[in-house]
Amino acid sequence: MRVARLASTEPTYCRWKNHYQGMDLPGVKRMKVLSQENAVLKRLLAEAELEKAALRELAEGNF
Incomplete structure (x- = not known):
């Protein structure tokens, strides 16, 4: 019951x-880095x- 623990x-x-199924660890890490970069770019644009x-x-x- 992972849903309850999370x-x-x-x-x-x-x-x-x-969203993450089948993604390996480097892929997940890269997605996290891209999400952070995207947040910075959105802030700069604003x-x-x-x-x-x-x-x-x-x-x-x-x-």
């Missing part, structure tokens, strides 16, 4: 199992968009 719902466990919006407002004189 304190997750059965659909979550099944989704995880389907910061760039905020800066762009601030510059646009400054250029329009609405500050």
Whole structure:
């Protein structure tokens, strides 16, 4: 009964199992690294968009 020990719902466990099933350890590690890189890139994009919006407002004189 892994679902109970992980304190997750059965659909979550099944989704995880389907996602990672058949993947070897290096593949899982690589996916983790890519997920972390993706999070960093999303944060950088959000910061760039905020800066762009601030510059646009400054250029329009609405500050």
